[in-house]
Amino acid sequence: MNKKRLFVVISLVIAVNAISSLSYISTAKAAKINAMKLYNKHCNACHDKNGKPTNFGKELATTDFTDKNWQANTTDEKIIKQITDGTTEKMMPFKDKMSADEIGVLVPVIRNFAKK
Numbered sequence: 001m002n003k004k005r006l007f008v009v010i011s012l013v014i015a016v017n018a019i020s021s022l023s024y025i026s027t028a029k030a031a032k033i034n035a036m037k038l039y040n041k042h043c044n045a046c047h048d049k050n051g052k053p054t055n056f057g058k059e060l061a062t063t064d065f066t067d068k069n070w071q072a073n074t075t076d077e078k079i080i081k082q083i084t085d086g087t088t089e090k091m092m093p094f095k096d097k098m099s100a101d102e103i104g105v106l107v108p109v110i111r112n113f114a115k116k
C-alpha cells in the first residue's frame, strides 16, 4: 500500500469512528431525556427530581434514592420489580401504565441519583 492510500484508509477509519461515537452519544442522550420525562411524569408526586422524597412522599416513608446505603443494598431487578408491582398502600404498580422497556430505562435514572 502506498502512503497516499494508507492515509485515505486511516482517514476513513477515523471518520467512521467519529460518526459512530457521535450517534452513540446522541442516542444515549435521547434515552436519558425520555427516561427523565417518564420519571418526572409518573414519579414526581412522591420522588422529587433529585431522587429525594417529596413532602407528600415523606408521609408514605418513600425511599431516598440518593442514599448510598440503599443503592448498595438493592439490585436492578428489585428496582424493576418495585416499579412493576409497587407496594400496597404506599406506591402504585406501573405495569399497566408503562411498557417493560420504559420501566427498564428508569433503572439508570434511579442509579444516577446517588452519583451526584
Ligand code: HEC
Binding pocket: 038, 039, 042, 043, 044, 045, 046, 047, 057, 060, 061, 062, 063, 074, 078, 079, 082, 083, 087, 090, 091, 092, 094, 106, 110
Ligand atoms: C404515591 C407515591 C409514589 C409514586 C407516585 C411513586 N413512588 Fe416509588 N415509592 C413510594 C414509596 C412510599 C416507596 C417506599 C415503598 C416501600 O417501602 O415498600 C417507594 C419506593 C420506590 C423504590 C424503592 C423500593 C425499595 O426497594 O426500597 C423505587 C425503585 C421506586 N419507588 C421507584 C418509583 C418510580 C420509578 C416511580 C415512577 C414510575 C415511582 N416510584 C412512583 C412512593 C411512590
